[in-house]
Amino acid sequence: MSAITASMVNELRQRTGLGLMDCKKALVESGGDQEAAIDHLKKNGAIKAAKKAGREASEGTVASYIHMGGKVGVMLELNCESDFVAKNEDFQNLARDIAMHIAAAAPVAVSREDVPADLIAKEREVAEAQAEGKPAQAIEKIVEGKVNKFLSTVTLLDQPYVKNTDQTVGELLTESIQRIGENIKVRRFARFAIGE
Template sequence: MAIDASSVRELRDRTSAGFLDCKNALEEANGDFEKAGEILKKKGLAKAMKKGSRGTPEGRIGSYIHTNGKLGVLIEVNCETDFVAKNDVFADLLKDLCMHIAATDPMAVSRETVPQDVIDKERKTYSEEFKDKPDNVRDKIIDGKMESFFKEVCLIDQPFVKDNDRTIEDLLKSAITKLGENVKISRFARFAIGE
């Protein structure tokens, strides 16, 4: 099927993918925009996964102070080049992350950065709560409770406050796809008066 330039441009406007990627996706989907969008999404996530292993020596510090002056957030987000760190997409990502942290108060960036003593305490609490259950059932319940715990306290696993259908990890993968570079959240701090 021949794909005209206006169709490619329309898909490109919708997805921010490259011209050639849009053309190939439309050809593969026989002109169906929805299918082409799904194809691009899958390819974009695959590219993001490959880029996820590359180093991130550059980046920026983002900040947010709530209008009442009683809540503030600092975040360090890293990328591969200074050029990307100065990009508007990167700046928007920093703003979104800061506002999300202000709203949700996560404990850690990822599961790997949650202190082990906190994990052990949480597991012990669930173990005592379900001590009357058979071992195999109790273990499954505890695993499920821990999964919920991580989704609540780990920034990467939290649903994005502006779009609950996406997690912060999805937001990062989208940024990686748009920017063409690896992007990582290194650390953050949330400050609130009285806390």
């Protein structure tokens, strides 16, 4: 195992935005391998973020984003636990980035639970019609697969994040919870587009 140097810890800190001790511990546990350390931190961060997800997020900000010369606009309420974090530049930038994502990707709901039942029913009908003629035991799997695919494209938390399509907006929030240290939730949004 190679010695863990301050520059290695600093590089990992720059890449992840996490504290020095977390970065050093991850490097020690991964034998100095930066990529393995990042994987370790992601796994740990997801656990820490999950613990924070149960805490109440009653502070926050309302962010707006206007795009395409005033043709598309978004208002977003992003919540956190404290007024201190709500005023933090990192949190404010996160809110603007999510509002920009909403302008570009046009989700219909924050999460799967928020998608209107009639919209899901319509999608299920379309999927059943498309699966017609297939073996009976396969139809249900085909329909469920198509409905799940539909939900992943219309719910904000399941959509690939427009600035980094390797992660979903939900994963972006989990990463932000880990970095900022408080529970963060998208409470609601409204997207306006001329002619829609």
